[in-house]
Amino acid sequence: MDSLTARARLTEHRHYRYRGCAPVPADLADFPGQALGDPELHIDAWGTVDRSDDNPEPQKTRIARERAAIAVCEACPVLAECRTYANSETPDGHLAELDGIWGGQRSLDRHRALIRRRQADTARPAAAALAEARTVQKQAVLRALAREVDEELVAYRAGMDVRTANWHRAILCGLLGLDKDTASREELLATARRLGVLDERIRVRPDGRWPIAAAPNGDGSRQRRIAPGMPQQVVLPGYQHLPRGRRPSPVPASVVAARGRVRRDLRLRLVAPPPVQLPLPLPTVPVPAVAALETAA
Ligand code: SF4
Structure with a gap:
């Protein structure tokens, strides 16, 4: 006013x-x-x-x-x-x-x-930026990001190739006022929701134990990936102290096997059981021979 x-x-x-x-x-x-x-x-x-x-x-x-x-x-x-x-x-x-x-x-x-x-x-982003974030392709990428954490599945859901989906994701970060090189998937989706670009009713699949973001390259620049293709990409600025590499499974393999999951190595060992070894029959001694032995004694 x-x-x-x-x-x-x-x-x-x-x-x-x-x-x-x-x-x-x-x-x-x-x-x-x-x-x-x-x-x-x-x-x-x-x-x-x-x-x-x-x-x-x-x-x-x-x-x-x-x-x-x-x-x-x-x-x-x-x-x-x-x-x-x-x-x-x-x-x-x-x-x-x-x-x-x-x-x-x-x-x-x-x-x-x-x-x-x-x-x-x-x-706050300008109204024009928010309008651009609501175009059909950007919305498709946002909805796919909400459903999937793997970049290939995100691209598949959005109906485009991985490179194009990553490009749209980077543009979306810029439109919503985020740094495209450091913004995590959860940050992008939360910002889109807060600004009314992503429908609040769309359920966002959680990342898991660690937030998914681009990881630094060897030269200090950051890769532009939606989700980790390799486990070591799950690194955020400020999270570098966390161990990198393959994520440890929260459930030991032995427990998984005990729960009924079929393991390939166990399947190969499923062979016929060995034949049962029956005890040999005891030798029988005739009754006259026993009587002769008693007499001799
Ligand atoms: S709110 Fe205070 S300053 Fe304003 S008109 Fe009332 S008394 Fe005066």
Whole structure:
């Protein structure tokens, strides 16, 4: 809202005449300039006290004066309109009210808010960039990225080759204000969601244990890949201390085999069991021979 419109909304408000910093009518005031919101205050409490450099306002006095004025603002019937007007910007880019207390804010508070707004505007991509990120091919790549973590599958889902999908992914990073060489897959998708480029209802498949991003080359530059083709590419700036190489499986191979998964080496060992070895029969001695032996004994 421009400052002129905001000022008109404030001054034409039906309760404007009852604002806290309005002067009490002369015939009712105990002293000239008595503030309507606090009989102890003068309306100058809302402005910057004009003093010479030789006689500045003591800090304690200034803080007490500002606190008293802000307390009146907080009960003012036009607080919202007053704050909107004071924080609006003139055509030449300045605050509508540079000094004094307006809408319960000091001059310093309004300037800090202005700086924050400008920083947020700089960080937010332009509307044209967001519109380009919503083109059919960019949307196809984003949706494919949400579903897949492997770059070939991402390209397959998006209906294009890997090189083109990577190119679109890099362009998307630039359009959404990310660094295409360092942004991870999750960062890209989260930013797209936050800016309304990716539908919130689309489920994003998690990366796994580590975020997927381009890994540095040997010369310090970064590869531009969506997802790791090789395990050692799962490296982010700031994550270099993590071990690189093949990701260890969270489940030992023996446990996987015990759960019923067929292992190729085990299948090869499936051979017929050896024949059962039966014990040999004991020799039988005839009964007459036993009797002869007993007689001899
Ligand atoms: S909010 Fe404060 S500065 Fe604004 S009109 Fe009310 S009393 Fe005055």
